[in-house]
Every structure is written in C-alpha cells, then in structure tokens.
Amino acid sequence: MSLNLDALMEVIRLRRSMGLSRLSDRPVPRECIEVMLEAANWAPSHRDTEPWRFQVFMGDGRAVLAEHYAAAHLADHPDQDPESAHKRAWAAPVWIAIGLVPGFNEEGERAVPRDEEVMAVSGAVQNLHLAARAQGLAGMWHSKGLSVHPVVRERLEWNDPAELLGFFMLGWPEGEWLEGERGPWPEKVGWVTSP
Template sequence: MSFTPEQTTELIRRRRAIFPKTYIDKPIPKAIIEEVLENANWAPTHRFTEPWRFRVFTGDSRARLGERLAELYKMKAQGELFSERKYEKNLQKPLRSGCVIAICMQRDPEESVSEWEEIAAVACAVQNMWLTCTAHGIGSYWSSAKALQQDREFLNLQEGERCLGLFYMGYHNLPELPGKRGPIEEKVTWM
C-alpha cells in the first residue's frame, strides 16, 4: 500500500493536542494501543540506540497514577499555593483517559550519541504515536508532568532511564479543530 503526498500531508496537519477534559468514556482497544507503541518503535534513531521506553497505564492502574500525581502536587503546593481544583484535576486526568503512557528515555550506556539526539529520537517516537492516534480518531496530549519526572520509584526507572512526560489518550467528540501555524516563510532562510 502506498500513501499519496496529499494523504500524508492531511494526517500531519490534522494532528492536534486534544486534552483529557474532552475525552469520553470509551475504552481504547488493546490492539490499537499496541499499534501506537509499535509505530513509536519505528521512529528514527541515531546508531540504532532505540532509546524510547514506555510505561502503559490502563484500567485500574490509571487510578494509581492519578493518586500519585495528586500526591506529588500536594507535596509541592504547600499552604496558600495549594488548590483543591488542581489537586482534583491531577487525580481525575488519568481516569478521564482511555490510556496514559509514561514517555521514558533509556540513555545509551556507551553514550555513543549525545543525550539531545536520544531525546529527539524519543520525540520522534511520540510524533509517530500522535499521528497513529489521529488516524484512529483518538485524541492525545503530551504533558511534561514535571513532578513525575523525578519519581523514579513510582515508574520503576532503571539506571540511565528518565521520564520525559505523560502521553494521554482518549476518544472524544470534538469537531475537527482548525490548525494554528504562522507562515513557514517567516521561519526559513534559503542559503
């Protein structure tokens, strides 16, 4: 099967950040989650280090993730900084999602490529995930989840591994959203 340039362009330009607050209560089939992950596995990778690693939260594990995110928020936002609304948002966001995937990077033990190249490879893997979700009509959103990035124990991170955020996924009923990009001519210098 081949894809036309027009089909490829349409898929890329239809990709949007769709936030969990808009997700509906509809489970994502495991086969689609596996396809999303397999497509991530086909991202470009310098020297074939394949640095992407994933922790998948579905079913009851989403509640444990929400509890941990809320707990981390509560520990950070002491006193006047604490907001009950933000606490509840952290608690509920994973539960609103059909699936949440922790995006992790395993640093090449040989350090044969620079760290930024491995981070870029993981970002390419996430783009593949995002495009696959878009093709299936699944909304998705990559959150930095800063507090969780430091929680090595909860994610069972291995030596040389770090968390780069959470990828939320869920079906939604939103109409197709318009894209917002400035003109490419403002961002290109021809040499």
C-alpha cells in the first residue's frame, strides 16, 4: 500500500520553528495535542527504550510552570523580582516539557549510550512538530535558559539520570508562516553506487 508522499513532503517542508512572538493566545484543544503526543510516541529508539517523556502545561496549569520558572530565576538571581520569569509561562497557550528517561538493562546498566537516547527523543520531537504543523499549529523547541534549568528539571521530577531537554512552545500562528531556507540537499550527500 502506498501512502501519501506528497502530503508528507508538504508537511515536512512547511514545518517551521515559530517562537513566542509569533504565537496567538488562542487556546489549543487538548485533542490536537494528543495527536502530536501519539505521533511523538511512534518515534524509533534503539533497544526500544522509548526514552521520550512529555509534561504538558496549558490553561490554568501554566500557573504551575510559572512557579517553576520563577523558582529557577530566583535561584540564579536571588535579588531580582522573578516577575519576567513568571510571565513567560503565560506567553504561549501550551508548553510541553521535553524529558529523557534512559532505559536500563537487567544488569542495571544503560541499555544504550546517552547519545542514542537523545537521538531518539529528537525523532520524537520532530514527529510532534510535524503533527502540529499538519493541524495548522506552530511552535518551537527551546533549549536554553529556563527551558533546561536544573531547578525546573527538579520540579518536573526528572532527576539524574533523567534529563530535561527543553520545552516545546505551541500555539496557533499569529500572522504569516515563516519561509524556510536550506542549502541544497545534494551538496550534503555522497553516493556509492559501484565498488
């Protein structure tokens, strides 16, 4: 059975990273997010460790995230008002924390090296992002500052050896979709077709 390659390529090409200033505050139905999470869960992982974890903050639940961000900000800047960190949680209708929980074998050792777990989570987030785009939803994987702060990680209970790999901010796009740009793929590829 052949599936719809044109539709797949269109979603892949039109997926864009869109940050907070490009997201409207219109709420996102939970069903849309559930499709994204199912898509994420279909990612491949070496030894089937399925290391991806997600924590969704939406609606009033963002108050909990605001407290996490404020606590992280205060840990770094005890003398500052954490208001800006608090506000960040309300700047997107949905935030999805991206976690990594490694798999272990029967001997209590990591089932695969850390890099491979990160690779698997990356595939899951790409699936999630594509499923967002296919529904007209925009977002971006953010992997700096508060998005990977140890205090936020602790509060999410992703303690070592689990990791916090960032947050995916999600919402309906405000205004136009961004144009994508890539160097030509043939310049990044070698072919070996004979001995």
